[in-house]
Amino acid sequence: MDFNYSAEAEAFRRDFRRWLEANVPLRSQSERAPEFMLGDTSDWEFHLQWHKKMHAAGWVGISWPREYGGRGATLEEQVVYAEELARSDAPGLVNGIGIGLVGPTLIHWGTEEQKQRYIPKILSADEIWCQGYSEPNAGSDVASLQTRAVEEGDYFIVNGQKVWTSGAHRADWCILLTRTDPEAPKHKGISYLLADMHSPGISVRPLVQITGERGFNEVFFEDVRIPKRNLVGPKNHGWQVAVTTLMFERTGMAGRDFSGQVADLAKLAKRINRNGASAWDDTSVRQAIAGFACEAAALRYSNLRQLTRRLKGLPPGPEGSASKLITSELNLRITRFAMELLGPYAQIESKSPFAEDNGKWLYKMLAARALTIAGGTSEIQHNIIGERVLGLPKG
Numbered sequence: 001m002d003f004n005y006s007a008e009a010e011a012f013r014r015d016f017r018r019w020l021e022a023n024v025p026l027r028s029q030s031e032r033a034p035e036f037m038l039g040d041t042s043d044w045e046f047h048l049q050w051h052k053k054m055h056a057a058g059w060v061g062i063s064w065p066r067e068y069g070g071r072g073a074t075l076e077e078q079v080v081y082a083e084e085l086a087r088s089d090a091p092g093l094v095n096g097i098g099i100g101l102v103g104p105t106l107i108h109w110g111t112e113e114q115k116q117r118y119i120p121k122i123l124s125a126d127e128i129w130c131q132g133y134s135e136p137n138a139g140s141d142v143a144s145l146q147t148r149a150v151e152e153g154d155y156f157i158v159n160g161q162k163v164w165t166s167g168a169h170r171a172d173w174c175i176l177l178t179r180t181d182p183e184a185p186k187h188k189g190i191s192y193l194l195a196d197m198h199s200p201g202i203s204v205r206p207l208v209q210i211t212g213e214r215g216f217n218e219v220f221f222e223d224v225r226i227p228k229r230n231l232v233g234p235k236n237h238g239w240q241v242a243v244t245t246l247m248f249e250r251t252g253m254a255g256r257d258f259s260g261q262v263a264d265l266a267k268l269a270k271r272i273n274r275n276g277a278s279a280w281d282d283t284s285v286r287q288a289i290a291g292f293a294c295e296a297a298a299l300r301y302s303n304l305r306q307l308t309r310r311l312k313g314l315p316p317g318p319e320g321s322a323s324k325l326i327t328s329e330l331n332l333r334i335t336r337f338a339m340e341l342l343g344p345y346a347q348i349e350s351k352s353p354f355a356e357d358n359g360k361w362l363y364k365m366l367a368a369r370a371l372t373i374a375g376g377t378s379e380i381q382h383n384i385i386g387e388r389v390l391g392l393p394k395g
Contacts, residue, residue, distance in 0.1 A: 005076060012077045013084060019057060020088040025050065044170070050091045051125045061099055061123045064107065069120040079304070086257040097167065098122035098129035102175055105245045109192075109233045118173070118194070130171035131249075132162040132195065132219060133242070139164075140380045142177065143186045143239060147221065149178035149193065156180070156193060156231075158201075158224040164374075168204045168217040171197045175245065176226075181236050192238035194230040201225075211366045247320055249375045258296035258330060265289055265338060268357065272341050279341055288337060295330055299323065322389065325381040328371040335365040 005013070025046075054060050063078040064070025073081070093099065103122045106115055121127040138144040147160025158178055168174070174195040181189030195202070201224040206214040233241040266289050269280040279285045303323050338361040339346040350359035372378045386392040 005080060009074070009076045009080050012073065013080045016059065016081060016084050017088070019059065020084060020090060023053065023057075024088050024090045044094070047091050047094045048125060051093045051095065054093065055124050060093065061103060061119075064103060064119070064123070068107070068115055069123045083257065086260055089260070093125070095122060095125045095128050097131050097175075098125075098127070098173075101131060101245050101248050102129045102173075104248045105175070105241065106232065108244055109241050113229070114194070114232065127172040128167065128170050130165050130168040130174045130197070130217075130219075131245075132165060132174045132176040134164045135161060136163055140377045142242070143190065145177055145179060145190070147176070147178050148182070149180050149191060149226070151180075151228075152225075154228050155225045156191075156228065158193070158195070158221045158226055160221050162219040162221075163217075164207070165204075165217045165219045166215055166374075168197065168219050169206055169214070173197060174219070175232075177238060177242055180238075184236065187239045189236050190238040190242065191235050192232045192241040193226050194232060195221075195224065195226050199224050199226070209367075209370070211363055246376065257300060258292070258327075258334070259300075261331075261334060262289065262293045262296050264357070265292065265334060265341075268338065268361070269341055271356070272343075285341070292330070292334055292337070295326075299326055299330065302326075321376070321381040321384040324375060325378055325385070328368075328378060331364075331371055332368045335361065335368045339365050 051060065058071050059081075061069065062071040062073040062081055063075060064072075066072040099122060103119055106118060110118075118127070122129065132147075133142050133145075135145050135147060138146065145160075147158065147162065149156040149158045151157075156178070158176070160178070162168075162176075165174070174197050176193045176195040178191050178193055179189055180191040183189070197204075201222040203220045203222075205218045205220075207216040207218060208214055209216060232238070266280070269285050269289060270278050272279040274282060342356060342361060345354070345356055346362055346365075348355040348359055348362065350363045352359055355362075376384075387394055
């Protein structure tokens with residue numbers, strides 16, 4: 001693999017870096033609310049306004065086709081884009097599910113009418129999206145879902161419940177998996193619908209996490225009418241569409257750049273006193289942080305292999321599961337190590353007096369376990385890697 005970017009990609013990098021340097025808010029990352037949930041209204045508005053500024057300048061959905069509001073950038077430029085965002089410490093965008101999952105799935109599976117209707121408003125964050133997959137008895141085994149959609153004229157009538165629905169309390173639309181043929185095997189008879197979250201019969205109940213955030217939700221559907229034109233892909237064949245979305249989700253979760261987090265960990269070690277010296281003076285601490293840096297670099301280079309599939313016009317493949325697994329487990333180990341460095345200070349909550357780095361490490365540690373579950377548990381990823389990547393027999 002050639003690790004050098006093309007001249008066009010480097011020119012793109014210079015343009016984007018100049019724009020970021022001129023526009024990234026002075027409010028530092030440590031002062032912002034964690035972007036995972038954005039519970040406080042003022043924090044949400046801060047990120048929303050940043051999103052709209054990025055969109056107005058043409059820096060949202062840059063690899064999407066121009067006819068749908070994207071920039072038409074190459075995938076190589078998309079990688080450069082992610083690198084520069086991480087380097088600049090820019091705020092996060094607000095419509096992550098829409099941009100990372102819904103838009104790419106619609107570009108791959110949607111009708112032209114659906115693409116024209118939904119994609120531009122996903123990019124602008126005029127419509128926020130959530131993902132209606134998991135149910136109380138269908139988590140990692142999503143295909144066991146029981147939410148029903150029954151045909152009635154030009155509509156599907158939906159009844160059921162979803163859970164762990166990130167951002168449903170702010171969402172305008174939901175990608176919704178429903179069972180349209182209860183007699184079919186569980187991976188068959190599933191349909192993929194676009195549900196208006198403002199429809200009568202939909203109720204949302206927040207779930208409070210260990211971090212104190214309320215970004216996850218239960219969502220209940222009672223005789224909700226969804227037009228048949230909101231069906232994505234063939235009826236009863238929604239599992240194939242759903243898997244496409246999952247591949248984009250796992251690739252997106254795996255695309256994280258840990259270099260900034262490792263650098264922050266090194267800075268923390270240099271500030272923490274241990275036995276009359278900084279923790280950084282301890283060779284075992286330096287070796288551990290160097291190990292994280294090596295893993296972060298290896299993960300970055302491994303993720304570049306995903307470019308081969310994408311440059312061929314294919315959706316992400318099962319190798320994304322390996323990256324997702326490594327990403328979530330590495331994140332967990334980094335935050336655990338930060339807790340060890342902080343010692344008793346690790347117990348001080350976010351934004352409390354005397355909290356190191358505004359208490360972000362405690363929040364990251366509490367939130368880290370969720371990433372080993374979201375998008376398919378680490379155990380599920382092990383199975384996918386074994387069966388679909390390595391070709392091992394099923395256990």
